Amino acid sequence: MALFGAAGYGAYLWLTPAPAFHGTLLETPRPLGELTFAAGGERVTLAQWQDRLVVVFFGFTHCPDICPLTMARLAHIYRNLGEPAEVQVVMITVDPARDTPEVVQRYAAQFHPSFVGLSGTPEDIADAARSFFVGFRELVGGQFTHTDAIFLLDRQAQMRLIYRQDNVLRLEQDLQTILAQRLW
Numbered sequence: 168m169a170l171f172g173a174a175g176y177g178a179y180l181w182l183t184p185a186p187a188f189h190g191t192l193l194e195t196p197r198p199l200g201e202l203t204f205a206a207g208g209e210r211v212t213l214a215q216w217q218d219r220l221v222v223v224f225f226g227f228t229h230c231p232d233i234c235p236l237t238m239a240r241l242a243h244i245y246r247n248l249g250e251p252a253e254v255q256v257v258m259i260t261v262d263p264a265r266d267t268p269e270v271v272q273r274y275a276a277q278f279h280p281s282f283v284g285l286s287g288t289p290e291d292i293a294d295a296a297r298s299f300f301v302g303f304r305e306l307v308g309g310q311f312t313h314t315d316a317i318f319l320l321d322r323q324a325q326m327r328l329i330y331r332q333d334n335v336l337r338l339e340q341d342l343q344t345i346l347a348q349r350l351w
Contacts, residue, residue, distance in 0.1 A: 169263065186344045189337030190319060190328035196351075200324030202295045204259065205268040211285070213324045216255045219318040220345060222338070223344035225301045225313055227262035228274040233315050234258075241317070242278040244339040253346060256282045260305040261313045263292050299326070321351030 200214030213221060222241060226234035248254065251290050258275045260266035265285050266274070271284030286292070296303060303313035307345040317335050319342075330338050345351065 188341045189334050190330040196325035196327050198325050204287040206285050217324050218322055219253050222256045223318040225259050225261050226335045227260050227311050228266050238278040240335055259285045261311050261320055263289055
């Protein structure tokens with residue numbers, strides 16, 4: 168009897184279509200847990216949140232437009248989801264010279280108290296940017312140009328989905344699906 172139950176469940180899983188996501192799904196997840204950052208006087212890795220879905224955005228605290236808008240959108244999404252403990256929003260600075268761990272943490276927490284801001288050495292940030300395929304460059308006047316994508320990491324600290332600015336609000340629907348179905 169157990170054999171028939173297992174076979175039936177296997178057939179159900181095989182016949183149930185995979186959810187369609189609004190972000191770009193990476194067929195081969197990219198492990199990112201070993202990247203090292205500075206936060207609150209300590210060295211941390213993304214694996215610290217290995218049991219959660221981690222939403223990652225690269226930005227800087229002196230940004231006049233995209234960074235605060237993106238962080239506000241992420242806060243809106245997080246609140247609409249009911250502020251789930253299973254989701255962690257992380258902002259990684261591209262300006263470690265000005266954005267110390269304390270500065271970037273204060274900035275991230277302005278959008279939601281549970282949001283985390285990460286900084287580090289210029290090498291830490293360059294390593295992270297390369298791993299996420301994020302480009303950035305300092306401009307005249309202390310401004311930066313940078314990739315403004317949002318990344319969703321699974322519970323094993325692997326990159327699974329990438330969102331452009333024009334579909335970032337669809338992240339909410341994808342997170343609802345992932346949380347409801349306990350994916351990844």
